[in-house]
Amino acid sequence: MDEAIKTHPELSAIFNEDEQRVDWHDETLWWIRQKRDKSAHSIPEWEQLRATASQIKNNVLSDLANYLISFEEKAIANGITVHWAADAAEHNRIVHGILKDNGITQMVKSKSMLTEECHLNEYLEKQGLDVIDSDLGERIVQLAKEPPSHIVLPCIHKKKEEIGDLFHVHLGVPAGTSDPQVLTETARQHLRETFLTRKAALTGVNFAIAETGEFVVCTNEGNADMGAHLADVHIACMGMEKIIPERKHLGVFLRLLTRSATGQPITTYSSHFKKPRKGQQMHLVIVDNGRSIQMGREDFRASLKCIRCGACMNTCPVYRRSGGHSYHNAISGPIGAILAPNLDMKKHADLPFASTLCGSCSNVCPVKIDIHQQLYKWRQVIVQEGYADPTKKIGMKIMNFTLSSPALYRTAGKAGRWVLKYAPFTVNNSMNLWFKQRDMPTPPAESFGEWYKKNVKKK
């Protein structure tokens, strides 16, 4: 585990080796962003919905402890067993303990980014348990032994031919199969067998209602429901920020979630789990794992408002061209880059720099998190704490030195223009990071300062 982790620029460089794939990835995600726009623009009250969702989430953060207590009380009264986990390790131990108590060695799991964050699958496999992911995209990356590259679209980085190859090896489809219809049908048959034979099912939680003690799980495939309703033991895992105060608030969040995520008006299933069915055990694990610390960081606590729609990823010019795996974190993209440094600042010091700070993420966020401003603030914290990349520090020092002296600035500008004009080979090479995947611009004949002096000052 402790091997040196490659940084975002290094991992992006690998992703960028195949230019056509980058273009395809970029265009696919932009298309999803456009679907989101179309869907959002069809709702005249969209901005009012965002503002309302943001206000509800701000209230949740300001009173989270009480909401959790109320939620727990109601959930217990409903017959749900509630567990609390301070960190990923405790979460994993709790899930393992529930399975062990019931003598279960095989589990089916629907999408849960929290369990990715906690690396539950790896942990359970080490204990000799078998976990099968049932979301199609998650099953695909699981077969490929990769983490999801996107929180909503786990295998968005994979081409259908690659998926066909995986299904050929693992599920026995004929070599060369790449029709999505055929591949999906194959997965349906394979996973139906899994659903019918597993005694335990784990699901995530999209929303937990403090008022009623119920939780809501949203899927398009129906995999969370297939798992939960057929299993003897249902385990639901939630980050503790998933609380919303009242049932009626779901109206706001369910209208925003999928329109922001994929442009759909709502997921196929929005299932409200309130009580276990007769003879079934229902467990709920409430997980902190750094969230209470993030709550104490005034500049960054708003990141806990996130409802995991993925809109910030689809719109991000850096994410679209570097791929989710370049963020080396369960949650990638702009939101991942502000959540990850809280968990491990040193390991994720590179992520807040993986942004152009264009602000598009903040503009599409359904709960109005100031994502790009937090990215900018994290950079300052990371430099102050001494975790910044040393070459970045040297560059910043030179920049500071040059920009604080007008004479130096003018000389440097002249030198730059001269170099681009007469010795372009000195910058058009791999030593210059700005040359990667770009051509350097043609230099202007003169600087604005020089032009201004000639044309305006004379008058």
Added chain:
Amino acid sequence: MSRDQILAALQQNQPELTPLPDTLSFPRDESLDLKEKFITMAEGIGSKVYNIASFDEIAPLIKASFPDAKRILTVVPELVSAEIPAFELHEDPHTYEDVDVAIFKPRIAVAENSALWITEDLMGVRALPFITQHIMMVVDRNTLVPDMHAAYEQIGLADYGFSTFISGPSKTADIEQSLVLGAHGPRSMTIFLYN
């Protein structure tokens, strides 16, 4: 105890209390034809919609659409006939794995997204609306509401063990964003609008 430590840490770190919105009232286009909107959304998502004048039209439509269906059952008592047997309760949900067509009557139909609210008592067993190969919904036009806010207003604090909104057939676009109907749940959804 992790619980108490977590709650103490939160109490320590939470910001000052901010209020919830006073009301959840959003502008609404009152001239909107709910039925028309609902049908547009349902068909857009991939459901088939029939306007029916009488329940007698349903059995022939099932026969025409799913001639090979072996196990058909209805959780709607009014529809029970020689062709459509009534749902019978078995404790073990696995016994419904070979159901081809199951028919339900949801409580609320939401025009803005064709979501149908169905509580556990109208499902037979929880697994049934998901495990059946094809799902059919008999929707009373009088249960149409414009949007999710109106739906939750009607739901209020009703008690149930499990309930769900179903807006169409189960689907996925995980492979290169190509939409495929019939992921793990029903391959198709048919809606019969009546009244």
